[in-house]
Amino acid sequence: MELLTIGDMAARSGVAPSALRYYEREGLIRSTRTSGNQRRYERHELRRLAFIRIAQQVGVSLEEVRDALAALPENRTPTKADWARLSARWRRKLEERITLMERLRDQLTGCIGCGCLSLQRCNLINPKDRLAARGEGPQMLLNPPA
Amino acid sequence: MELLTIGDMAARSGVAPSALRYYEREGLIRSTRTSGNQRRYERHELRRLAFIRIAQQVGVSLEEVRDALAALPENRTPTKADWARLSARWRRKLEERITLMERLRDQLTGCIGCGCLSLQRCNLINPKDRLAARGEGPQMLLNPPA
DNA sequence: CTGCAACCTGAAGTTCACTTCAACTCAAGG
DNA sequence: CCTTGAGTTGAAGTGAACTTCAGGTTGCAG
Numbered sequence: 001m002e003l004l005t006i007g008d009m010a011a012r013s014g015v016a017p018s019a020l021r022y023y024e025r026e027g028l029i030r031s032t033r034t035s036g037n038q039r040r041y042e043r044h045e046l047r048r049l050a051f052i053r054i055a056q057q058v059g060v061s062l063e064e065v066r067d068a069l070a071a072l073p074e075n076r077t078p079t080k081a082d083w084a085r086l087s088a089r090w091r092r093k094l095e096e097r098i099t100l101m102e103r104l105r106d107q108l109t110g111c112i113g114c115g116c117l118s119l120q121r122c123n124l125i126n127p128k129d130r131l132a133a134r135g136e137g138p139q140m141l142l143n144p145p146a
Numbered sequence: 147m148e149l150l151t152i153g154d155m156a157a158r159s160g161v162a163p164s165a166l167r168y169y170e171r172e173g174l175i176r177s178t179r180t181s182g183n184q185r186r187y188e189r190h191e192l193r194r195l196a197f198i199r200i201a202q203q204v205g206v207s208l209e210e211v212r213d214a215l216a217a218l219p220e221n222r223t224p225t226k227a228d229w230a231r232l233s234a235r236w237r238r239k240l241e242e243r244i245t246l247m248e249r250l251r252d253q254l255t256g257c258i259g260c261g262c263l264s265l266q267r268c269n270l271i272n273p274k275d276r277l278a279a280r281g282e283g284p285q286m287l288l289n290p291p292a
Numbered sequence: 293c294t295g296c297a298a299c300c301t302g303a304a305g306t307t308c309a310c311t312t313c314a315a316c317t318c319a320a321g322g
Numbered sequence: 323c324c325t326t327g328a329g330t331t332g333a334a335g336t337g338a339a340c341t342t343c344a345g346g347t348t349g350c351a352g
Contacts, residue, residue, distance in 0.1 A: 007328065017329085018311055026309090036318050038329055054250060059205055062309070087254050094251045098244060104200060105240045108233050153298065163299085164341055172339090182348045184299055208339070 003032070003040035013049040020049075028052060028066050044077055051086070058094055149178070149186035159195040166195075174198060174212050190223055197232070204240055 006017045015023075023029045024039075029048050031039040048069060055065045071086060072078045152163045161169075169175045170185075175194050177185040194215060201211045217232060218224045 005328080016311080019309080021330090022310060034318085036329085037331095038318065054254070056309095057250065058247065091251060091254050094247060094254065098247050098251060101204065101240060101244050101247065104203065105237060105244060108200070108237050108240065151298080162341080165339080167300090168340060180348085182299085183301095184348065202339095 003042060006039045009041050013046055015049055026062060028062060028069060058097060149188060152185045155187050159192055161195055172208060172212065174208060174215060204243055
């Protein structure tokens with residue numbers, strides 16, 4: 001089996017055929033066609049798909065994913081080095097998000113300690129009342145002091 | 147200032163007035179009304195709002211948030227203990243998600259090492275080819291071996 | 293007491309990420 | 323060859339989470 005049908009892709013990636021067509025319309029993956037106009041995928045498209053799914057889990061929009069994938073070569077099969085560059089970039093994104101969530105967790109733990117989640121004391125909230133200068137929302141989380 | 151207007155709430159929480167009305171329709175927050183039918187919020191509704199925003203960041207749906215908030219008392223102002231119970235539950239959710247993302251990061255790091263993200267070797271992908279028995283998708287991540 | 297920014301409502305619109313539908317064509321095993 | 327499961331299309335539908343709009347009301351500073 002040289003090229004994969006849309007059904008093969010769906011089975012192997014866990015992404016529905018309708019989603020595969022959607023991703024193609026949106027420029028996230030590519031396919032060739034048979035003489036009878038059916039899609040055929042190169043095996044390495046599965047890698048793109050895996051990447052897309054991972055990004056989704058991390059809460060990244062398809063638009064961002066498309067931009068990221070645009071870094072891969074158009075005219076040749078991506079090499080290990082291509083993927084390595086992409087992965088490195090994403091590891092950083094991922095780490096940022098993990099940091100945010102850890103901060104969230106620690107603050108929430110602190111809140112359990114003080115039993116509050118209160119406006120006066122809890123840095124989970126801490127809006128204009130005390131940090132007006134830094135803008136809206138839970139500033140301690142989004143933009144903590146160094 | 148005893149009660150807050152919708153504008154005050156928006157300013158202090160960073161949530162738009164339209165979203166506040168929406169949350170109220172959806173049963174996530176509550177307000178009283180003036181004789182002239184304008185919303186007035188008790189200060190502790192800001193706590194609910196903070197909780198909602200935090201949950202959103204973690205990728206939880208409003209429906210889940212509503213269910214969680216339903217654990218708070220209807221007829222009295224929530225106590226520290228009420229919030230503490232809720233927070234403890236959420237810390238667990240948060241921790242699960244952090245664990246998932248750390249796994250993701252570690253796998254991605256491994257992938258940079260091997261330069262692959264490849265079907266044959268990379269456990270970021272690993273679909274039916276090798277783990278058919280466990281279902282679809284990147285099984286090593288969603289459901290890793292003990 | 294007046295002006296006007298802020299508030300009200302219901303309905304419709306928006307974006308994202310898909311799925312579903314109808315009507316049709318293709319490909320491959322018996 | 324023929325059947326039938328898999329694939330094709332464009333258009334419309336879905337659900338979450340809001341925003342925008344039109345047309346009207348309220349509340350407070352001057």
